[in-house]
Structure formats: C-alpha cells, structure tokens
Amino acid sequence: MVNQDTPELGVGLVGYAFMGATHSHAWRTAPRFFDLPLRPRLAALAGRDRTAVRAAAERMGWAAVETDWRALIARDDVQLVDICTPGDTHAEIALAALEAGKHVLCEKPLANSVAEAEAMAAAAEKARERGLRAMVGFSYRRVPAVALARQMVAEGRLGTIRHVRAVYLQDWITDPEFPLTWRLRKERAGSGALGDIGAHIVDLTQFVTGQLITGVSGLTETFVRERPLPQAAAGLSATGGEERGEVTVDDAALFFGRLSGGALASFEATRFASGRKNAMRIEINGSLGSLAFDFESMNELLFHDETLPAREAGFRRILATEPTHPYAGAWWPPGHGLGYDHTFVHQAKDLVEAIAEERDAEPTFADGLRVQRVLAAVEASAADRSVWTPVPGA
Amino acid sequence: MVNQDTPELGVGLVGYAFMGATHSHAWRTAPRFFDLPLRPRLAALAGRDRTAVRAAAERMGWAAVETDWRALIARDDVQLVDICTPGDTHAEIALAALEAGKHVLCEKPLANSVAEAEAMAAAAEKARERGLRAMVGFSYRRVPAVALARQMVAEGRLGTIRHVRAVYLQDWITDPEFPLTWRLRKERAGSGALGDIGAHIVDLTQFVTGQLITGVSGLTETFVRERPLPQAAAGLSATGGEERGEVTVDDAALFFGRLSGGALASFEATRFASGRKNAMRIEINGSLGSLAFDFESMNELLFHDETLPAREAGFRRILATEPTHPYAGAWWPPGHGLGYDHTFVHQAKDLVEAIAEERDAEPTFADGLRVQRVLAAVEASAADRSVWTPVPGA
C-alpha cells in the first residue's frame, strides 16, 4: 500500500465536473486499497474559472490549480495528464500532453471524430516508444463482474460465440423541457446517445469477446428536436429558460453488426427508455454457455453453463464479490457490493501499474480509435438507408 | 358454461403433433371455464396415416378421423377447420375450407410466402361477406399479461411510444448434431427462426402498440449449415443419423425498424441463445411509462409509471392473475399462475365468441398478412446489404 518510500506519480487533472469528481476520488483512494508501485499525487487541477477551480481543488484534494490546461501540462510535478473535459477538446489536450512527455488518461469517447482519434492513436503509438502510456477511460471494463466475464470468455467457457446483445438505456431527457445542455450539442459532444453511451457498449463488446465489430447497419433518431436553452452552465439537472435551440445530436441509436469471430451482435443506446436509469446490459451466447450483465445490478454476473445436464442448468447469479474475482479481493468480504466509483479506482490502479511496469495501459488509444470507427460506421450507415457498412481496419 | 341447449360448433382439426395437441386441449377445455355461446364439438381429426390418426383422435378426444383433409372439410358436422400443419400447406387447406363455407383457424405463420398470404387474406375478406371467420393463431396475444399490456397502451398509459425492443430467444439447435427436421427445411417451414418465432414478436409488437412496422433493416445467419438427416419423422427431440443435409433456413435473424407512430423498434429471433428456452420478450418505452414482458415468466407484466415522483418510481411486477385481468377471472385465485396451454384455451374462446357474435376474429388473416410482409421485407433487406426496406401497405 502507500509507502513514503514509493516514488510519486504527479497527476494533473483537466476538468472538474461529474467526471472530474470520480477521477479525483479514484486518485485519492486507489493507494489506500491497492499496493501500488507509484504513489499518485494530486498535483494540480485545471479549469478556466479561477474561483471555481480553487473551490473544486480544495474539495477534491488537489494541491494546486491552473486556469490553462497548457500550464498544467507544463508543470514539472505533473507526469500524468488526466482529461475529463467534453469530447471536442480531447485531441488537442492529449496531443499536447503526449508531446510534452506526459502519460495520458483520456475520458471516453476518445474524440469527436475518427480523424482526431486517428491522430491521437498515432501520437500515442509514437509516444509509446518514449515510454509513455495513453489510456482511454472505458471504466466499465473495471467492474469486477465485467472483468470476470472477459476472463471466462478468454478461458473458453462460452465456446464459439454466436450472439451478443448489448443495450445502454437511460431516460434522463424523456422530458421535452429538459434543457439543451452541452451533451445535446454536436459541436461539443460529437454525437448524442451514440457517442456517449453507445461507445461504452461497443467497447464492452470488443473487450469481453476479444473480437472486433467488422461491419454494421445503423439507425439514429432525435425524438425531441428543440429544447429550452439552459439558463446556467450546469450539470445533468439544469433547468431551461424560454428560449429554445435545436438538438443537434441523436437521442437514440440502434445498430447491429458482425463480430470477427462470426457472431451476430445487436446494439441500442438511448436516453428515452423511461424507467431505465443506467441499464448498460450485455448478453453473450456461445456454444458452451452464456453470460449476462446489467450495470444496474453491477455486482452480479449471470452465467449459464451449457455443458451441465439440462436437468440442472440455468442462469446462475454470481455475486462478483469473492476474493478470487478481479479487483474484489482488495475490498470487503463476499456479498458486500461495490459501487460506480470503484471502477475508477480500479482504472487508476491499472494505469499506475502499467506505467510502473512499462507496458500498455489498456484500453489504449488504439482501442479507443477502434470504438470510434464503429461509431462512425454506424453514423454513415444511418445516413445512407442503414446500408451495411464495413468498419475500416476490423 | 356448457349447456346442452347451446348450439354446437363442429370443429375439424388437421394435424396432430405438438400444435394439434394444444388445440385439442383448448377445444376440450374452453367450454369448461368460459360461458361460450356455441358448444365446440371435436368432430373430426385429419392425418395421412390412418393408424396414427386414430390413436391420436382417441387420445385427444376427437369423434371421428379422416385421412384426407379434403374429406374433413367436406364433412357436414364440421363448421370450423383448424389448421395445425406445417406452413407449406396452410394456403391450400385454408382456401379450400373458406371456399367450402367453413370458418378457419390457421396456425402461424399464416403462410410461407407473401403471395400465399395475400391470397389467403383476399379469400378471408370475401368469405367474411358470407359470415365466415378466419383467424391466425398468434396465441401469445392471449397471455393475460400481454392482453393487459395492450389494454394499458390503448388507454394511453405509456404516452408516446419511443422504443420497442423485442426478442425471441431459444436454444434447441445449438448442438450441431441436432437433426435436420422439417423446421430446418425451407420448402416445409418457409424460413427458420425468422418465420417461426420472429413472426410472433412482429405480431406482438403490432398488437400491443396498435401500430404497424413501416420499414426494416435486417440480417440473417445460418450458423450450422449441415446437419444429420433425421432417422424418423419425429418431433423436436428427433435424433439424427450419419447422412447429412443442408440447412436451408436461417438460425437467427436480427432486424430493426420504425413504427407508424414514430418509435424505433429492434428485433431478434434466434435458436442459438444458450440457456434461453422460450424467452419471448418485449419492452416498450413511452413518454409516460414503460412495459416489459418475458414469456419465461408469463404470469408477470412489468410496468413503470413515469408520472410518479422519481423518488418512488420503478418497474413494478404485476402478477397478471387478478380477476380484473384479461381472461384471468375464469381461472384461479390471485397468484395461481396459468401455463402455456391456457393461451390456446383463450384463443378458442375468443374465436367461438367472434363466430357467434358475427364479428372479426382477431388476429385476422389480414393481420397475418401484415406480419408476413414484415418478414419478407426483413429477408429482402438481409439479402441486399441490410438496406432499409419499406414494408408494403404499412
């Protein structure tokens, strides 16, 4: 665990909204529960509004503040730049950080366009030669139940995979009076449900199966095309005024595709599934078994073992809190569940270890690019009568 | 209930395998629990093998047998012809029965092609003028929880519908050694998972939402392309020999579409979902609420009421066994569930009532044709790079 002799790893964070809070918690907490080879130090927090960033830094435990992310990158006491800003700024910050010789952790989606993502992946590949790590923040990979699922697939417990069905269902904008926040504007967010939550289920599918999505057919929709402009820069719960603006991203996206191993996969990302709060679900059916996961019950993994006699087979609910489960041994006794924030602690731990051990920190920017290409193919297909669209490089 | 003064309705059944058994049970049982205006009489059973059909008739309670379905139709004591044969014979038998002035109940899918279905719907329309009823056997409409779902949608409890996601998951042919039974041969079954179980979720979607699917994009796959030929004409559990033949239908079909009211809908039908035995599921999200159903828990309907305060909202599990639920009042006290066969009893009841009351027996052949057109559009799309394919007439 933390030891004063352990070398420090200075972290600089850009952005301090919802995601900034989760990352701060992770940097503070990871060394308390995991025996890390480097001791994360919350060196500096960057944000444009000095008063606000100072308050955030104090609240979240950062030693210093910067009002320009460039200054943060330039600091000697920062070896790792953690990017928690909206997607339109990811490329610029990440490229500058890598250029400056810093490790990078970048929130998902990697970028708002394939071109940006390609530039980032290329820069990461070059930086890799200089010993730099570049990781994209698909934190759901670090849910113990999800990591267990990947292990079981990798061990062959599912046999030949036939089907994946993945959905990410939310309902926070079903009310047409919900305001036009930045997540509903293409110039900031890149896309809507597709890039925000669809990105997660694309990565999850490729992560758990170990296969790539090779082609897709897609459909997107914006159900509510005008919304009140927000009255103040605010979070998810902002309220709107009387003036209205155009929603320029999708409310929902449906697509299906094929995996490199021959399976069929279906996907849905929506913010209009009334009653579903954060239902990121995946089910995988293989010749020897099946797995199912729902983030709303994040400590559970369902597993069906097809090799058992039919008389006693069925989906079993594995509570992923055993010492033998990924990450779980560092926490509480069996049956004492983890929460959303623990995934970020695990992410911090894995990144610190990768840096110390000089190996790739997965998901790499290349993994992020692979997701981006799938999303772009979905958009291209949706724009052209849902026609089958191959994913380049897959 | 049954009363000796109630006029009889002579039923003639063609086919006596799995479906024939469920229909026979329904004809025997409906008048015991529902107060029917006509008394069904199990007049005659038709099948090609005289010995087998005689044994079946005795076991299932039929008064007479025929070895030619034409003879069955010609019988004076048969007013209703019930067709439980594979799909390739539906059109011919149904057309002949209607021509002969008989009411018809035809198992789903209505036919193996749109052309046949169109001919059947046209014949039914003409026969209607002569007071004849023609119903297609989408029996899942008669699950109390499903009928309740339709009522709630019709009452506006879901508001504007945004999403439908429907799957029908089975796993009975995951074993590559499962033999090439008639359901896996295009010339008998028309299609595979698509027509057999995909048909159900298409009808279910159109029934519960009261909307039509207007266009689709589809993908189909046959995972196991060769299978052992069956050693004997047998049911689902037949075993295969050494000789192998080609599987000429799909093992799985994925498609998405739009509904006439603007919703997005996704569909999957597969026989390769290990561990899912008969998971016909549908979830509907609307602006005011959501509904979810899974046939594996057929006595439950999940309902989320979006109009409640978020503090106390959530999917509630309605046990569809209350006297106020469709059909349920005729059976047992609350909490005493029904089974698969009850849906056929309800179907028989509804058909008898429609005949007596001289009104359409839904789902009509026109409804069956609507399903057939969706399936054909899926196949057309799947054959042409999943390109968006409008559904004619929708």
Add this chain to the structure above:
Amino acid sequence: MVNQDTPELGVGLVGYAFMGATHSHAWRTAPRFFDLPLRPRLAALAGRDRTAVRAAAERMGWAAVETDWRALIARDDVQLVDICTPGDTHAEIALAALEAGKHVLCEKPLANSVAEAEAMAAAAEKARERGLRAMVGFSYRRVPAVALARQMVAEGRLGTIRHVRAVYLQDWITDPEFPLTWRLRKERAGSGALGDIGAHIVDLTQFVTGQLITGVSGLTETFVRERPLPQAAAGLSATGGEERGEVTVDDAALFFGRLSGGALASFEATRFASGRKNAMRIEINGSLGSLAFDFESMNELLFHDETLPAREAGFRRILATEPTHPYAGAWWPPGHGLGYDHTFVHQAKDLVEAIAEERDAEPTFADGLRVQRVLAAVEASAADRSVWTPVPGA
C-alpha cells in the same frame, strides 16, 4: 393414453366449488396427456342443492349427480371418492368411503383435529389391507420444480441440511371489510392461515427434505377480530353486509422447529402480506448446496451448488420445463410453463397409477396426520407462551 380397452376407474366427487373445479379439470385432462393404466370416468358429482349441482355437473363434465354424499359413495360406478368439501366433513365422508370399499382422495388439511386425522389414518391403514388407496391432496408436491427439489435432496445434492425457511404469504383479507366466509370460522375450517396454507408448507418441508418436524414453538394472531357477515354463500370474493361476526381463526401463524436430521426450520403463514398473492416459498440450505422455490414463479427452481469454485458459484434459475424434469415431459417444449391446475393433473395421474399398481398413494393419510400433528403442536405452543412443544410420533 386413453384407450377404449383400458379399464375404467369411476370417480365420484363431493363438492364443486374452487377445489371441485380443479379436480374435475384434472380428471378430464390427465388421461389426455399421460398414458394411464386406468381410464378415469367422471361418474357422479355430489352436492346438496340439486339445481346447482346439476349445473356444475354439466359444466364440469360429470355424468350424474347426487344430493347426498352417502348416495354417491353407494354407487356401483364409483370406485374412487374425491372429497373437496370444507375440513369439518372430511373425516365422516372419508371413513364412510373407505368402509364402503372405495379409494379416497381427500383435500387438505386431512381433518380439523388430530383426533379425526388419527381415525382417518387408522381407517386408511386397515383399508390398505383390502387394497384401497387413501391419498391427501397436497397438490404442491406435484409442481415439477418441487418434485425436482425433492429428487435433488434425495440424491444428496444438498448434503447435510442445516436450514429450512418456508413461508406462505397471501393478502386476500387485509381489507377489514372482507366478509366472514367459512374459511374464517373455526367450526368449518378448523383453523385459519395455519391449517389452510401453513399445512402446505409443513407438508412441503417434510416432503422435500424427507425429514419430520420434531418440535415447534409457535405464535398466532388474529389482526381483524370482527368482520361483516357474508350476504350470500359465496367464494373468496364474497361481499359482506352490515351485520358483523367474530373471526374465530388465526389470520397469521409464525413458528420455528427442528427437523429429525438436525436442521432448524422457520415457518410463516399469513393472509395479511400485502402484495404477496400466493407466495408459497421454501429455501433449504445444506452443506453442499441450497434450493429455493416460490410458487408465484412456479416453473423455476433456484439451485446453488456449493461444490463449485466460489468464483463461479451462485443461485441458478432452473426452468423446470425440461423433458427430464418430473411430469414436464408430458407437456410442452422447454420454456413453455405450466400453471396451477397442472399440479392437480399430476396428482390424478399419480393416484391412478398407485391404484393400478397396488402401492401406496403418497401423500398418504399417515402423511396428512403427520402434518396435522405439527399444526396441533403449533397451536398448543401458541396457547402456552410459545413454549417448545414436541410433535408426537416425530
């Protein structure tokens, strides 16, 4: 299945309310799905009101009627007397039937007192020497999932049993205006929740574990002590008038006990569990595994296999609809559930087979007596400060 050469078994039924309807359905249906050695014939139905019993007989399919159960017992065409009346009449009818040389099926609870039950068990034991069968109607033993549970326990899959927790939760009298029907009057029903539904979980526990309850500590309560008198002899849904009467049975009963094999067991029977409609639940924990069942999801059995590595262990949901599951092979394909009434069909089948094969029809009257003794011990304990009370003969 039914065959005209199969010898008949003439059945005479006493009582034609809710239970009479389920039994009638069972006698009609069993020979349609099971290959029975005797062909049940619905010979005669007995009830006091000639008009009502005639209507019931026609509706339920009985060939003749009697207005005196003694006359029914005396009929030459009745070999089996099926008793579906309230508990206060069981002993007299059953004793007369056995005396007259008839087989007997008697609804549970076997009797309203231990003394009556002892007389019945003794008469059954004597009649057994004359080749007569006497069975008590604990029909839940014939739920496929329950029968599977018993098999698994008998096979040793649970190891040493440590715990049983069984509840039977209903809510049909939570409304204080629900009328004072016969089930709420001690002189007819014997007891309330305890005898009506508590009897089921006592039998279920002894059946599934294969062990006896050796002693108990109990508590009973009547929450609503006065209710409106019913305006008409009616079923569960009767409405009450203005006059009120005293409730003379328990609304709820709690007890715990020890099993002959050393396990602890807890029990609760109540009609005041708002929202629980027919939640007869049992969970059994053993050194090698656990089982759980809830009748509201009657086609499911949960099984935890403690011998698996903890990493992949968890309660699995076995859908008890496989051909290898008890009774299920006679019905529908996997995943097509059964309902409440199927348990009575299975009961009829098992009884007919026992008669034909000249072996005991379980649960025997002795089994019914064992349940009665447990209930009496609970009442004795509840009446004496919940003091531990041994169950005689266990």
Add this chain to the structure above:
Amino acid sequence: MVNQDTPELGVGLVGYAFMGATHSHAWRTAPRFFDLPLRPRLAALAGRDRTAVRAAAERMGWAAVETDWRALIARDDVQLVDICTPGDTHAEIALAALEAGKHVLCEKPLANSVAEAEAMAAAAEKARERGLRAMVGFSYRRVPAVALARQMVAEGRLGTIRHVRAVYLQDWITDPEFPLTWRLRKERAGSGALGDIGAHIVDLTQFVTGQLITGVSGLTETFVRERPLPQAAAGLSATGGEERGEVTVDDAALFFGRLSGGALASFEATRFASGRKNAMRIEINGSLGSLAFDFESMNELLFHDETLPAREAGFRRILATEPTHPYAGAWWPPGHGLGYDHTFVHQAKDLVEAIAEERDAEPTFADGLRVQRVLAAVEASAADRSVWTPVPGA
C-alpha cells in the same frame, strides 16, 4: 465541502482490521462529497503492535499512532474516539473516552452483555449533558434504500404494520474446517450469528418501523461444535491447524417476536446459508403497502402500494439512486449504484453533523442497548425451551 476555514474534528481510531479500514475510508471520504460543518482529521490510530499499526496508519492515512488506546484517548488532538475492536473491549474503551470528554463512535454490537450496554448507555446519557455524542455503528441504517424505507414508513405509506420478516444470511463457516477465529469464541465476540448479524436485523427492524420489539421466542444452534485452532491471528480467511477447540457461540439463531404496534416479526441470523453471502433482508407488510430490501442488491428498494387498483399493483423496484433519495444526491447520476463503504461515509457525515449541531447522533447508545436487550431475551428464551420472553423496557 472541505474548506480550510472549517474547524477540525480530530478523530482517533482504535482497531485497524476490516472495520478499521471501512471507518478510515469514511473519515477520508465524507468531507469530499458532503459539505460538513467540521473537518474530520485522521489524528491517530491505536493498535498493540507498533510495526503493524504504523503500516496501517500509513496505508489508511492516519497522522500518528499509539500502541495503547488509553494514550489515544488522552491526546489533545483527538475529540472523537472511534472504536473498531471486538465487542469485549467496547465498554471499557467507550466509558474511558466519554469520561475523558470525547465523542464516541462504537461499532456494533454495543457490548457483549446487557450489563455493559447499560453502563455505556448510562455514561452516554451523562456525557450528553456535557455535549458529548455517543453513536453505535449500525451502518446499514445509512444505506439509501433503507433510509428511504424508514421515511416511507414514517410518512404512513404502509399504514398499520402487520408483519416484519427479517433475515441475515451468510455462509462463511459452512466448511467445518474453517478455523476457530475470535468471532467464534464467546469471550471475545459475546455471541455468534446472533450478536454479529442478528443485531443488525433487530436494529433495522426497530429503525425502519419506528417500533420496539416487546417480546421474543428464540432458538439457537451450533452446528459445528469443534473447529481447528487458527494458525495465525488473521481475518475471515484464516486457515486452521491440526489442534481443535470448542466453538462457544451460536452458528444460527431463529426468533420471532411482537412489535409495540401489534405486528408479528420473524428473524433469522445464520452463517450456514450456503450461497447467501450477505443477504440482510427485511420485508414489512402493512395495511396500505409493503416494502422489501436485500443488502445483496443494496441499491434497490421494493415497494408495493396497496392503494393502487389490483389490476396494476405489484412490487416495484425503486433504484435508490435518485437525487431525492437519502444521501444519494451527493454521489452519482441515477442508476449509478453505491457500495458497502458508502454507508460508512454517510455514518461519518451524520455523526459530524450531529456533533456540530449539538443533537443526538442516532443510533444512540440507548438504541444500542435496546438491541442488546432483545438479543439477551432471545438467548434467555433459547435457554428455556423457547418460552416467550418479554424485552425489558420495550
């Protein structure tokens, strides 16, 4: 949130095993997410082994260490003493801390005997006059779903409460080779499952219902009476040697009781429920509704609203992650669940607020004493043929 101008609250922690780790996490984390009136400072950690306590202090973030808890209490920079040691030391430490003018947080159960608990409650009452707070650590009260349940009961949503059924099921000692750790020795732990986890469900029942348990009938059992002595002082996963010792506490306890408002309540605490890892469950049935909770799904509360029409009523799954739910607003968006450790963060927050606002910190030592008296009554009943035993003071 944390502000350098906020006055500090110096915390001293005694004990650094499993519970010490959760408390440390709570003290570190509470001010990061809640706007506390006092800033907790992790002043000093006490433990007997200097090397071990130093390592723990560094890992957990404590500024100093003491090897004698008396020295910790004596420190000027400690205003609050947090007691995370086994139950046999609670009384001595708590009494000394209160005597020394320190606030106290004491892990449950409050003490190993009623006499100790009475002394502690008396001391707390006296200390209260000096402005000191004494809280017992029934942290499950701070699960958002549990706090919501209490709110709903208090608002009258359940009407008159009829039933409580509460169980706490674990399985960590089903293996007879699990060693004889301190939790299995009466002199350290006071009792077994009863005091360790039974205490939780007693407190939970009294907390959520707002009523007291007035009398009980109980039964306890030790299934495995000898176990290997542990080879090293270790946690839950210790392994045993060849020498064996006697288990002097209960493995399981069953009891039922009455609440002050007239409800019946049943309880079970066991460490032998194979497959149940931490299933602390409670269901409450009232005349207007029901609630159900299971800690294994700690972010969910089930609610049945009996006032809805039966046609649409059923248990709904409230995901207790809405901003309007207790504590949840400080964390993540809806659907992003919390874990076990968050309950301790909430406990720390509530205690700090109570101290600053000079009001009782519930659950008080008096609440802890009330639990202890129930446990003692259970033990007394279990020792005397389960005879009904009133709970003094209730």
